[in-house]
Amino acid sequence: MQAKPHPCSESSDSCTPATTPQLILLCTALIMIAVGYGGVTSSSLAFGADQLKHFQNNASKIESYFSWSYATSSFSAIVGSVGLVYLQENYGWRIGYGVLVALVLFAVLTFFSGSVWYLRLNPTKNxxxxxxxxxxxxxxxxxxxxxxxxxxxxxxxxxxxxxxxxxxxxxxxxxxxxxxxxxxxxxxxxxxxxxxxxTVDQVEELKSLIKIMPIWITRIVMSLNTCQGSFAVLQATSLDRHIGSKFQLPAGSVSSFALVFIVAWIILYDRILLPLASRIRGKTVHFSTKSRMGCGVFISFLSMAAMATMEGIRRAVAINEGYENNPDGVLHMSILWVLPQYALMGFAEGLNAISQNEFYISELPKSMSSIASSLYMLSMAIASLLSSFLMTTINNLTNRGGKESWISSNINKGHYDYLHWVLAGLSITNFLFFLAFSKAYGPLKDEKFEAQGTAEDGKA
Known part of the structure; x- marks a missing residue:
């Protein structure tokens, strides 16, 4: 039995549909990927944080760990969205997936090679x-x-x-x-x-989870902004994607701009800003978790405003150049025009995503570390579902009376700029809610410990 359908005939538009066993094989593979990815993402951050629990100045170590963990993930995503896309476009899907299998096998072997040095905590309860x-x-x-x-x-x-x-x-x-x-x-x-x-501990665990929910919800709303991948591809396809005289960026790799700025921000923050602030104050400095989360939420609003403005300009250029009815036409407009919007998106993610994970891990009891490290990905999953609902609702509201939908497949006839102004409105509202939730939450555990330490030093 073949694992995939026969290739489509070049002489006609007919294609052989996949058989039931082939679909079962595909769905099984996708389920295994989902289960494996869910298992890794729900435990890897907490597992890494456990290795740092005996360090002095734990808050600073945890902050640096989360920053570099996210930087590593972002760098891997850059390699995937650029390098693997290039391999698949030029050498086929088989080579692309083969490279992925080899990398995953290497990751598994590397992880288990260090197992003798890991600090492992035994689970005590469900x-x-x-x-x-x-x-x-x-x-x-x-x-x-x-x-x-x-x-x-x-x-x-x-x-x-x-x-x-x-x-x-x-x-x-x-x-x-x-x-x-x-x-x-x-x-x-x-x-x-x-x-x-x-038990009292069980009650306090549930209280801790309920207490962080309002701030967690602001992450869901913010994640709506990063779920517009199909628009990014449509927009990039209409722009001149040549960078230099020889290299043409694949349209599917345009999101890598945001990832590059995430990595750049983490390096700037962890290697330049924090050491500089620590040197000026004469002691180890780390900016508060809530401050970084709030800055990220606000910058996400700026990124949506920039994206709406940029799309308005791009659409006007497309109409002026006569491409209103030709969404496949390439404009005399460089892909580098999208850099500001992705720079803001990268800075927003670098600030908020890292501090959100740090917030969950530090505020929830140690017994809830796995749940804490799962909350970020859960917010992304819920945001993806809400994004689909939002797109469907906007499409149904804007195509009434035979009008062209805002999210038309013809990007030059649609109004994706209006869509992003809606997202900008949601983002600024989300920021105001974050300010209210943050004030109601009160001081974080680390802030309480620092205040106690300062008070004791004052008495001494």
């Missing part, structure tokens, strides 16, 4: 199951009356690092209140029914 238990237990114990300053309540702290729950989201505290020790606890001091009585 975290997701514990979160559901807290929700169920707090609902089942909803009739318990809570009073502020109540010190007579007994909490289930067996096996917990905390003896009392925090005062925020107090309705969840009902999940860890012991009403009758003889009925609720067994001889070992653990809960008879863990779906009605949870």
């Amino acid at each position: 975290l997701v199951n514990g979160l559901f238990k807290v929700m169920v237990a707090s609902y089942r114990n909803r009739n318990i009356k809570l009073f502020s300053g109540d010190t007579e309540l007994e909490y289930h702290s067996k096996g917990s690092t905390l003896s009392h729950p925090s005062g925020k989201l107090r309705f969840l505290n009902k999940a860890c209140i012991i009403q009758d020790p003889e009925r609720d606890l067994n001889g070992e001091g653990t809960a008879v029914n863990p779906w009605k009585l949870c």
Whole structure:
């Protein structure tokens, strides 16, 4: 059996459709890629952070680790979007995928070669199951009356690092209140029914997850801006993609501009700005996580405004040159015109994406490291789904009455500039929400520790 359909006939437009076994093979491969990628992305960042837990000045080490981890990923994406696209266009898909297989095999062997030096933490519980238990237990114990300053309540702290729950989201505290020790606890001091009585740590884990959700949502909205890959290809196809006299950038590689600026920003920030600031202040300096997240959200608005402006200019040039009905026509306009919009997008991602991952890892309990490192990719996945919904909605609203849709397949007749002004409006609204959520969140854990350290130094 052949793994792929027969090639299409050059003499006609007919193609042999894929058979059921061929489709099953393809879908199985895609599922395996998704599972493998999900497994790596959900644990690699947390695993790397675990290796740094015993270092002094941990916050600075973690910040640098996240920066260079993201820089490495971005550099790999540049190689993929330029080098592999070039191989596939000039030597075929078989060579392109063969190179990928070899690289993945090399990565696996490299990872396992260092296994003797890794710090490995053994899993102690099913975290997701514990979160559901807290929700169920707090609902089942909803009739318990809570009073502020109540010190007579007994909490289930067996096996917990905390003896009392925090005062925020107090309705969840009902999940860890012991009403009758003889009925609720067994001889070992653990809960008879863990779906009605949870530990203090379990309650605080759910509280931590709920607390970061508003800021996490701002990342979803920001990720909508990076889900416009098809537009980037359409726009690049209409521009002169020659860089120099010999090299022509593939249209599918135009997104690599943003990746280049991400890597450039990380090098500038980690190797120049931070050391310079530390030298000026005479101590190790790292800019606050929330400040970097907020700057990233605001710059994402600027990138959408720049993209809308650039597309308006490109569309006007296309119409003036007589290409309104010819979306395949190449304008007398260089691909370098798109550099400002991708520079802003790269800086926004470099600021926000890294600090978001750092925020999740540092703010959630250590037991939730895998969930923390999964939240960024989860926001990207949700943004992709929302982007499809947004595009469908805009298309349905703008093509009424026989009008040309804003997101027409003919980029010169459509109005992708209007689309990006909509995204710019969403982005500035998202920034305002971020400011409100950030203020409501209060100081981060690292900021609290620094404040305590400063107070102790002052007393000394």
